[in-house]
Amino acid sequence: MKLSFKAKITMWSAIVTTAIVVLALMTVFSVSSSQLNAVIKNELVSTVERSAQYIELSDDYDDDTVKFSGGYIEIDDDFDFEPDDARLAVYDSNGKLLAGSDVNSILEKSLGFPVALGQSEPTLQKADNVSYIVYDVYPIFNNKKVILRGIVSAGQNAVRMSSAFSTSIWLLPMLLLVSVLGGYIIARRSLRPIKEITKTTSEIVSCDDLEKRISINSGDVEIQSLADTFNSMLSRLNKSFELQKQFISDASHELRTPMAVIMAQCEYSLDEPQTDEEYRQALGTIEKQGARMSALIDDILEMSRIENNSERYTRERFDLSVLVKSICEDLALIKEKGITLDCSAEDGIFINGNMSLMSRLLVNLVTNAYRYGRENGKTHVKLFREGQSAVLAVEDNGIGVSKSDLSKIFNRFYQSDTARSAKGNGLGLSMVEDIAKWHGGEVFAQSELGKGSKFIVKIPLF
Numbered sequence: 001m002k003l004s005f006k007a008k009i010t011m012w013s014a015i016v017t018t019a020i021v022v023l024a025l026m027t028v029f030s031v032s033s034s035q036l037n038a039v040i041k042n043e044l045v046s047t048v049e050r051s052a053q054y055i056e057l058s059d060d061y062d063d064d065t066v067k068f069s070g071g072y073i074e075i076d077d078d079f080d081f082e083p084d085d086a087r088l089a090v091y092d093s094n095g096k097l098l099a100g101s102d103v104n105s106i107l108e109k110s111l112g113f114p115v116a117l118g119q120s121e122p123t124l125q126k127a128d129n130v131s132y133i134v135y136d137v138y139p140i141f142n143n144k145k146v147i148l149r150g151i152v153s154a155g156q157n158a159v160r161m162s163s164a165f166s167t168s169i170w171l172l173p174m175l176l177l178v179s180v181l182g183g184y185i186i187a188r189r190s191l192r193p194i195k196e197i198t199k200t201t202s203e204i205v206s207c208d209d210l211e212k213r214i215s216i217n218s219g220d221v222e223i224q225s226l227a228d229t230f231n232s233m234l235s236r237l238n239k240s241f242e243l244q245k246q247f248i249s250d251a252s253h254e255l256r257t258p259m260a261v262i263m264a265q266c267e268y269s270l271d272e273p274q275t276d277e278e279y280r281q282a283l284g285t286i287e288k289q290g291a292r293m294s295a296l297i298d299d300i301l302e303m304s305r306i307e308n309n310s311e312r313y314t315r316e317r318f319d320l321s322v323l324v325k326s327i328c329e330d331l332a333l334i335k336e337k338g339i340t341l342d343c344s345a346e347d348g349i350f351i352n353g354n355m356s357l358m359s360r361l362l363v364n365l366v367t368n369a370y371r372y373g374r375e376n377g378k379t380h381v382k383l384f385r386e387g388q389s390a391v392l393a394v395e396d397n398g399i400g401v402s403k404s405d406l407s408k409i410f411n412r413f414y415q416s417d418t419a420r421s422a423k424g425n426g427l428g429l430s431m432v433e434d435i436a437k438w439h440g441g442e443v444f445a446q447s448e449l450g451k452g453s454k455f456i457v458k459i460p461l462f
Helices: 005-052 103-111 155-207 221-271 276-307 320-331 355-371 428-438
Strands: 055-058 065-068 071-075 086-092 097-100 123-127 130-137 144-153 316-319 340-345 350-353 378-386 389-396 442-448 452-460
Touching (some): 103 123, 320 355, 350 355, 355 378, 355 389, 355 428, 428 452
Antiparallel strands (some): 086 097
């Protein structure tokens, strides 16, 4: 059976808590055994020494006195022969019982051997499963000593430990129950935001609504970060789908015009007999529109390969300075509209990229400058270093772009009103942006209507 994440958290919480408690109890019991022995010894020593103060020498014999070899001793009424769990007895130096119960006989009977008087330190006497702690003190009267012996069963240790163990056995299930309940409550509260995320995601999938967002009223930082990441992903997906729909719509529109012209020419030529010249004109129109469609389709495929990081394009280290100079020399020969092209490229600028794509980028920018340049105008290409980037700038003094259009010129198929009369399909600058991004760089434009434009591309150096 596959457990839920909540059940796993609860189970592991219970297991870890139980293991910690059991280990703690084992440690406590192992330490407490020796500690309790020391406590019992200290209690016996304190009891015996305190009780010795209640034994005094007496001058006369009466009912409260006891005779010994040095005279008479009197035991105070506050003397307790069985304090707590201990037993006390008074002996003379020869081992004769003077007062109290005969603890020596108790020891001999329980242990199976006598314990000699004179245990000046608390000692542990063991036999089989029986053990006693014995301690003697020696009050001296008239140069004669009496012996006050105290004994206590070391089994008290076991009794106390047993009591503590029994209490622990009762507490352990309660602690386990508290641990399970606590783990379940914490897991439930912690996973509640994830449940909300799952619910919202399911609604997005079922309704195909990429504009819906995950909203979490409460939750940990990690859960909120997860929700923010989902929302960011949804925003990007929504933007991508919108751009895709727009791209399909624009591509269909761009292809519809040449197709309409081709169909119209074919229908007109087939409906009525035409002269050879008219047929040639019709075929020329069809060829021209076919070439336009072919170029458009090629550009679309090229952009698709760039966006999908096609294996067709490999990266290598190459000298961008040499490439820019070579392309500018070739393009300067075109002299379209009498426009002059000049180039200044700093030597030794290397990047890691694709020479074919960078060639396409520069050709698109210069062709764009020619297309929208003024008669007998100028176009300047400049390549230089700036920090850790190679900067390629293409500047012209052409018709320029208005501020309202400047933010849209990198959109696919976009052509401003001033540019619609020129040849082009609106994909050139969009491709420039895609190539710059493919190289890990960026492109931006500066322009003023009627004065010209400047396009700047930044690519990381290698």
